[in-house]
Amino acid sequence: MAVITVFREPGAMGKEVAARIAGRLGFSLVDRAKLVQLSGEVDLDEARLLHVEEAISKGGGKIDPETEGYARLFQDLIAQLAEEQDLVVLERGAQGLFRDRPGTLHVRFVAPRKFRVAQVKNREGLSERNALRLVRTLEAERTRYLRALYHLSAADPTLYDLTLRMDRVSVEQALNIIVTAVEEMGIRQAPREKIVENTLKPHLPEKGGNGRYVNDAESEFARFLEFYHIPFEYEPRTFQLETDAEGKTMEAFTPDFYLPEQDLYIELTTLKQSLVTRKNRKVRKLRRLYPEINIRLFYQRDFYSLMAKFGLLGEPVANER
Amino acid sequence: MSDKPEGIVEILIDRETISGRIEELGREISAAYKDRTPLLVGVLKGCVLFMSDLVKEITIPVEMDFISLMSYADAHRPSGAARITKDLDCVIEGRDVLLIEGIIDTGMTAGYLLRNLEARRPKSIRVCTFLDKEARRILRIPITFRGFKVPDRFVVGYGLDFRQLYRNLPYIGILSDAITGLNRY
Numbered sequence: 001m002a003v004i005t006v007f008r009e010p011g012a013m014g015k016e017v018a019a020r021i022a023g024r025l026g027f028s029l030v031d032r033a034k035l036v037q038l039s040g041e042v043d044l045d046e047a048r049l050l051h052v053e054e055a056i057s058k059g060g061g062k063i064d065p066e067t068e069g070y071a072r073l074f075q076d077l078i079a080q081l082a083e084e085q086d087l088v089v090l091e092r093g094a095q096g097l098f099r100d101r102p103g104t105l106h107v108r109f110v111a112p113r114k115f116r117v118a119q120v121k122n123r124e125g126l127s128e129r130n131a132l133r134l135v136r137t138l139e140a141e142r143t144r145y146l147r148a149l150y151h152l153s154a155a156d157p158t159l160y161d162l163t164l165r166m167d168r169v170s171v172e173q174a175l176n177i178i179v180t181a182v183e184e185m186g187i188r189q190a191p192r193e194k195i196v197e198n199t200l201k202p203h204l205p206e207k208g209g210n211g212r213y214v215n216d217a218e219s220e221f222a223r224f225l226e227f228y229h230i231p232f233e234y235e236p237r238t239f240q241l242e243t244d245a246e247g248k249t250m251e252a253f254t255p256d257f258y259l260p261e262q263d264l265y266i267e268l269t270t271l272k273q274s275l276v277t278r279k280n281r282k283v284r285k286l287r288r289l290y291p292e293i294n295i296r297l298f299y300q301r302d303f304y305s306l307m308a309k310f311g312l313l314g315e316p317v318a319n320e321r
Numbered sequence: 322m323s324d325k326p327e328g329i330v331e332i333l334i335d336r337e338t339i340s341g342r343i344e345e346l347g348r349e350i351s352a353a354y355k356d357r358t359p360l361l362v363g364v365l366k367g368c369v370l371f372m373s374d375l376v377k378e379i380t381i382p383v384e385m386d387f388i389s390l391m392s393y394a395d396a397h398r399p400s401g402a403a404r405i406t407k408d409l410d411c412v413i414e415g416r417d418v419l420l421i422e423g424i425i426d427t428g429m430t431a432g433y434l435l436r437n438l439e440a441r442r443p444k445s446i447r448v449c450t451f452l453d454k455e456a457r458r459i460l461r462i463p464i465t466f467r468g469f470k471v472p473d474r475f476v477v478g479y480g481l482d483f484r485q486l487y488r489n490l491p492y493i494g495i496l497s498d499a500i501t502g503l504n505r506y
Contacts, residue, residue: 227393227403228429229436230460262460301503302457306427308475308501310394311484 002027002086002187003104004178005094007154010138011116011123012166014109017174018088024175025182027086030078035092038077049074056148057141063148071149076215086188091142095159096150105187107178108160115167161185217268217303218256224306225257233258237265239293241285253282255295265295268303326487329494333476334469336491342468343371347378349466350419350449358382359417360443364434365389365407366488367423370480371451371468375421386411390430403433418443423480424452424471428460435462452476452493469493475501 004021008014015031022029032053039049048070055067063071075097078089082098089098098104111119113135121131143154152159162181164174182188213219213234225232236258242251255265269279283297325332350359358381363372365387376383389407418438425431431448438446449466456473471493477483478490483501487494498504 224393224429228433229403230429230432259459264459266459296459304503305457305473305475308503309426310392312394 001082001084001103002182003082003094003098003101004088004182004187005098005104005106006088006090007095007106007108007160008091008142009108009110009116010135010142011113011119012109012111013119013171013174014166015090017109017164017166017171017178018090020171020175021178022088024179025086025088027088028081030081030087030089030092030094035074035077038074038081056144059144059148068148071145073215075149080215091145093145093149095154096146096152099150099152099159103187105162105178105181105185106160107181108163109166109174110163111165111167220307221257221266221268221298221303225259231260233260239286239290241282241289251282251285253286263294265293266298267295268298269300325494326490328497328500329477329487329490330497331495332492333471333474333495334479334493339468339479339492340374343374344378346449346466346468347375347380350375351380353447353465354381354383354417354419356381357417358384359419360384360386360411360413361419361421362409362413362438363387363421364423364430367480367482368421368451369423370488371423372421375449384411388434390433393429405437413438413441413443416443418446419466420446420448422448422450424454424476425450425462425464426454426457428458428462431462432460451479452481475503 004018004027006014006018008018019029021027028034032049035049036046039046052067052070052074055063056071059067071093075093078087078092078094079097081087082089095106098106113132117128117131117135120126120135121128124131124134126134146152146154146159157163162178164177166174169177213222218234222232222234235254235256238252238254240249240252242249244250255267257266257268258264259266267279267283279297283295286293286295361372361376361383363369363385366389368387372385376385386409387407388405388409391404391406393403420431420434420438422431425448431450435446435448447465448462450464451468452471453464453467453469454471454473454476475483475496475498476493477487477496478492478494480488481493482488483496487496
């Protein structure tokens, strides 16, 4: 699907344009609110997301491995979402994540600092001095995702297809320019197969990595089953967990794998056990409502233990056991 | 070998306990196959120490053979699908086969081998495993003879390895997460 990535200098009205371009083109805007929603879908709580955002934006370009793991999980979620929907993505390393992806337009909003400080001063009702301080803080913070996750400098002009100087063009003009760029560059006509082939596939293991798995853990697990010739189905069934008065589904659960010979459903989670309370609750609910169903929840540590057994956590080394 | 080598954080099953349990297993197997001559099929390489001690405790005539399956670590190479890398030397059709495993956890290796061996039409086939890590099971494996149930920790020694090391330990030890790499997760 089509993606527009946005990098904004603070005060350059980038968010306003991004929100309006999303509305005009019918794209989904990926901002913090959207990420909060996505984090709920993978059983990460909002506090964890905010911690990741905070740690990266304040971290001076260096983050601890755990935070980086979560940040990359969010990158995977955004990449997966781009498989399903047209997106406008605000910062969060999107210029690195989708760097050479076909069907993507990278836009940067800039303006002289004096202009931007004035914008922030008016919008936030701050003094000139505090507006300047805020602008400087945000300038540093917004570059750190790219640096921390992709070792890229947000100042690199080659990361962008289009740079708009917002003290010289109006919001309406910016909108028109972006719409024209989307049309001229054929962003929305990019064939889906090409997008998958060129960008998502290389991040997945070759076998089983046909883009249908949500993350590398699922892809690896599928490869594991295939290796041992274990028949399986991927997400074959959705279990209704809760309905409203009219019978409309309010909550559902789709386990990742089904092993017909074992009559066993397997749900993988790449999250730590302590963070999967929502998923645990869903599994408990599923067992209560469908007592005949066998389901096994594979936690992050189960998965990595499996990999460790074969010496695959470090260098791949032949191991028989 | 009284001192623990680097990386072993705990001795889970000491050699005396192992020895005692293997004597019991020998008696159980001898009774179960009384008046028969079972073929013990060891799954390389994890079975080696266990099987060599076990057969000494079996009082009925037995035959021995070995089989080996490609490791999943090799799945990351081209054409990565499980295959037998060392097959049996003998025909098992009509024989009473006892598959000897060092450890069964997910059950994938045992499951694959059982399917493969059953296709060769043995008279019977049973499973004996030295260790049973039940918490990790994905495939149901019918285990007739079991040495010990072990918790969901990375165990090595007495034939079991990590990257081919630690097999020579005379006990079952728990390997440090720092060695396996699990401390990073």
